[in-house]
Amino acid sequence: MRYQSQLRPGSFSGQTHLVTGGGSGIGRCIAHELASLGAHVVLIGRSAEKLALVAEEIRSDGGDCSLHSLDIRDEDAVRDTVAAIVQARQCIHGLVNNAGGQFPAPLEQIKSKGFEAVVRSNLLGGFLMAREVFLQSMKTHGGSIVNITADNVGGMPMMGHSGAARAGMENLTETAALEWAAHGVRVNAVAPGYILSSGFDTYDPEFLRELLPGFRDSIPLYRLGEEAEISGAVCFLLSDAASYITGQTLRIDGGSSLKHHSPLWRPAPACGGNRFNGFHRSRRPQVVEELEAEGKL
Incomplete structure (x- = not known):
């Protein structure tokens, strides 16, 4: 099978x-889809x-890729890598x-x-990463940038550090879209909600066992999302079909961000609609598999 x-x-x-962050989770999925599209x-x-x-997976599926290991917070390493x-690629x-990370904790701690x-x-x-890609290539040739943020509407309790950073990235997306538009560069963001990604494996399983069913219950579509449902939007924004879209943040969260604007609305179990998962190598986090087997997710 292929993607x-x-x-x-x-x-x-x-x-x-x-x-970036292509070694696992949503980044791995995006890399596979892009490679499958040539x-x-x-x-x-x-x-x-x-x-x-991941490179071995992509190549075994017939795709083309290369890799660079670095810390994107290291300015010199980013400049030299780009x-x-x-x-190599002109x-x-x-x-x-896509790269990022956080840990759950209340602000006071x-x-x-x-x-x-x-x-x-x-x-x-x-x-x-965006600055160096712009300066060293896109300023001359144009291009498209997609920043992965998060569902931070109405704040991110227990993730205040991440919420602040993601809000900053959304604003940076808008600024870059304005400043770089004259060079043919489009800059957009995608804000995933609760996605069935390997990122869950980085958290305490008992913490997730307690919280994940509640996450689902708060989502109007009454389910968590698939990695491929994020990747599809990212690839669309990178494609020529999105040539007139820039400076936007697309929220892919099953409608969960809407609840902050509807205080009288109470969630009720729903069918969840269609679920798309075109990623032939997707892997469920272990705690998610256990909860699904128990009928709790």
Whole structure:
């Protein structure tokens, strides 16, 4: 099997697209879809081992990719890596700023070091990648950037550091869209809601067992999303079909962000509608598999 994308085969043939955080989760899924559509995908992340495993998957599926292991918070490393990519590929057509991370904690317990680390991962790193890709390629050739943020509407209790960084990335998206439009560069953002991604594996399983069913119950579509439902939107925004879209944040959350504007609305179990998962190599987090087997998710 290969990735079952909703976009036309060959949509990105001859193009080079960078995906940060490409070694796992949503980034891995996006990298697979882009490669299935003909792009040369450059996988970027801190773990060379994880990147190598994804690269092996992509190549075994017939795709084309390369990889660079670095910390996107390191300005010199970002500059040198982008230079190496441009030298090898001549032009960068797309950048997906997906890398990031956080940990659950109330604001009163977050130390300055932890707060700064999350902001640097989710905001500074994305800025450095976007700036260098713009300066070294897109300023001359144009291109498209998609920043992955999060569902931070109405605040992010227990994730205040991440919410602040993601809000900053949304504003940065708008600023970059304005400043770089004259160079043919489009900049958009995608804000995922609760997605069935390997990112769940980084949290305490008991913490998730308690919270995940409640997450589902608060979503109008009454289910969590699939990685492929994020990837499809990202690939659309990178494609020529989105040529007149820039400076926008697309929320993919099953309607969960709408609840903040409807205080009288009370959720009720729903059918959830159609579910799309074209990613042939998708993997459920273990705690999610257990909850689904128990009928709790």
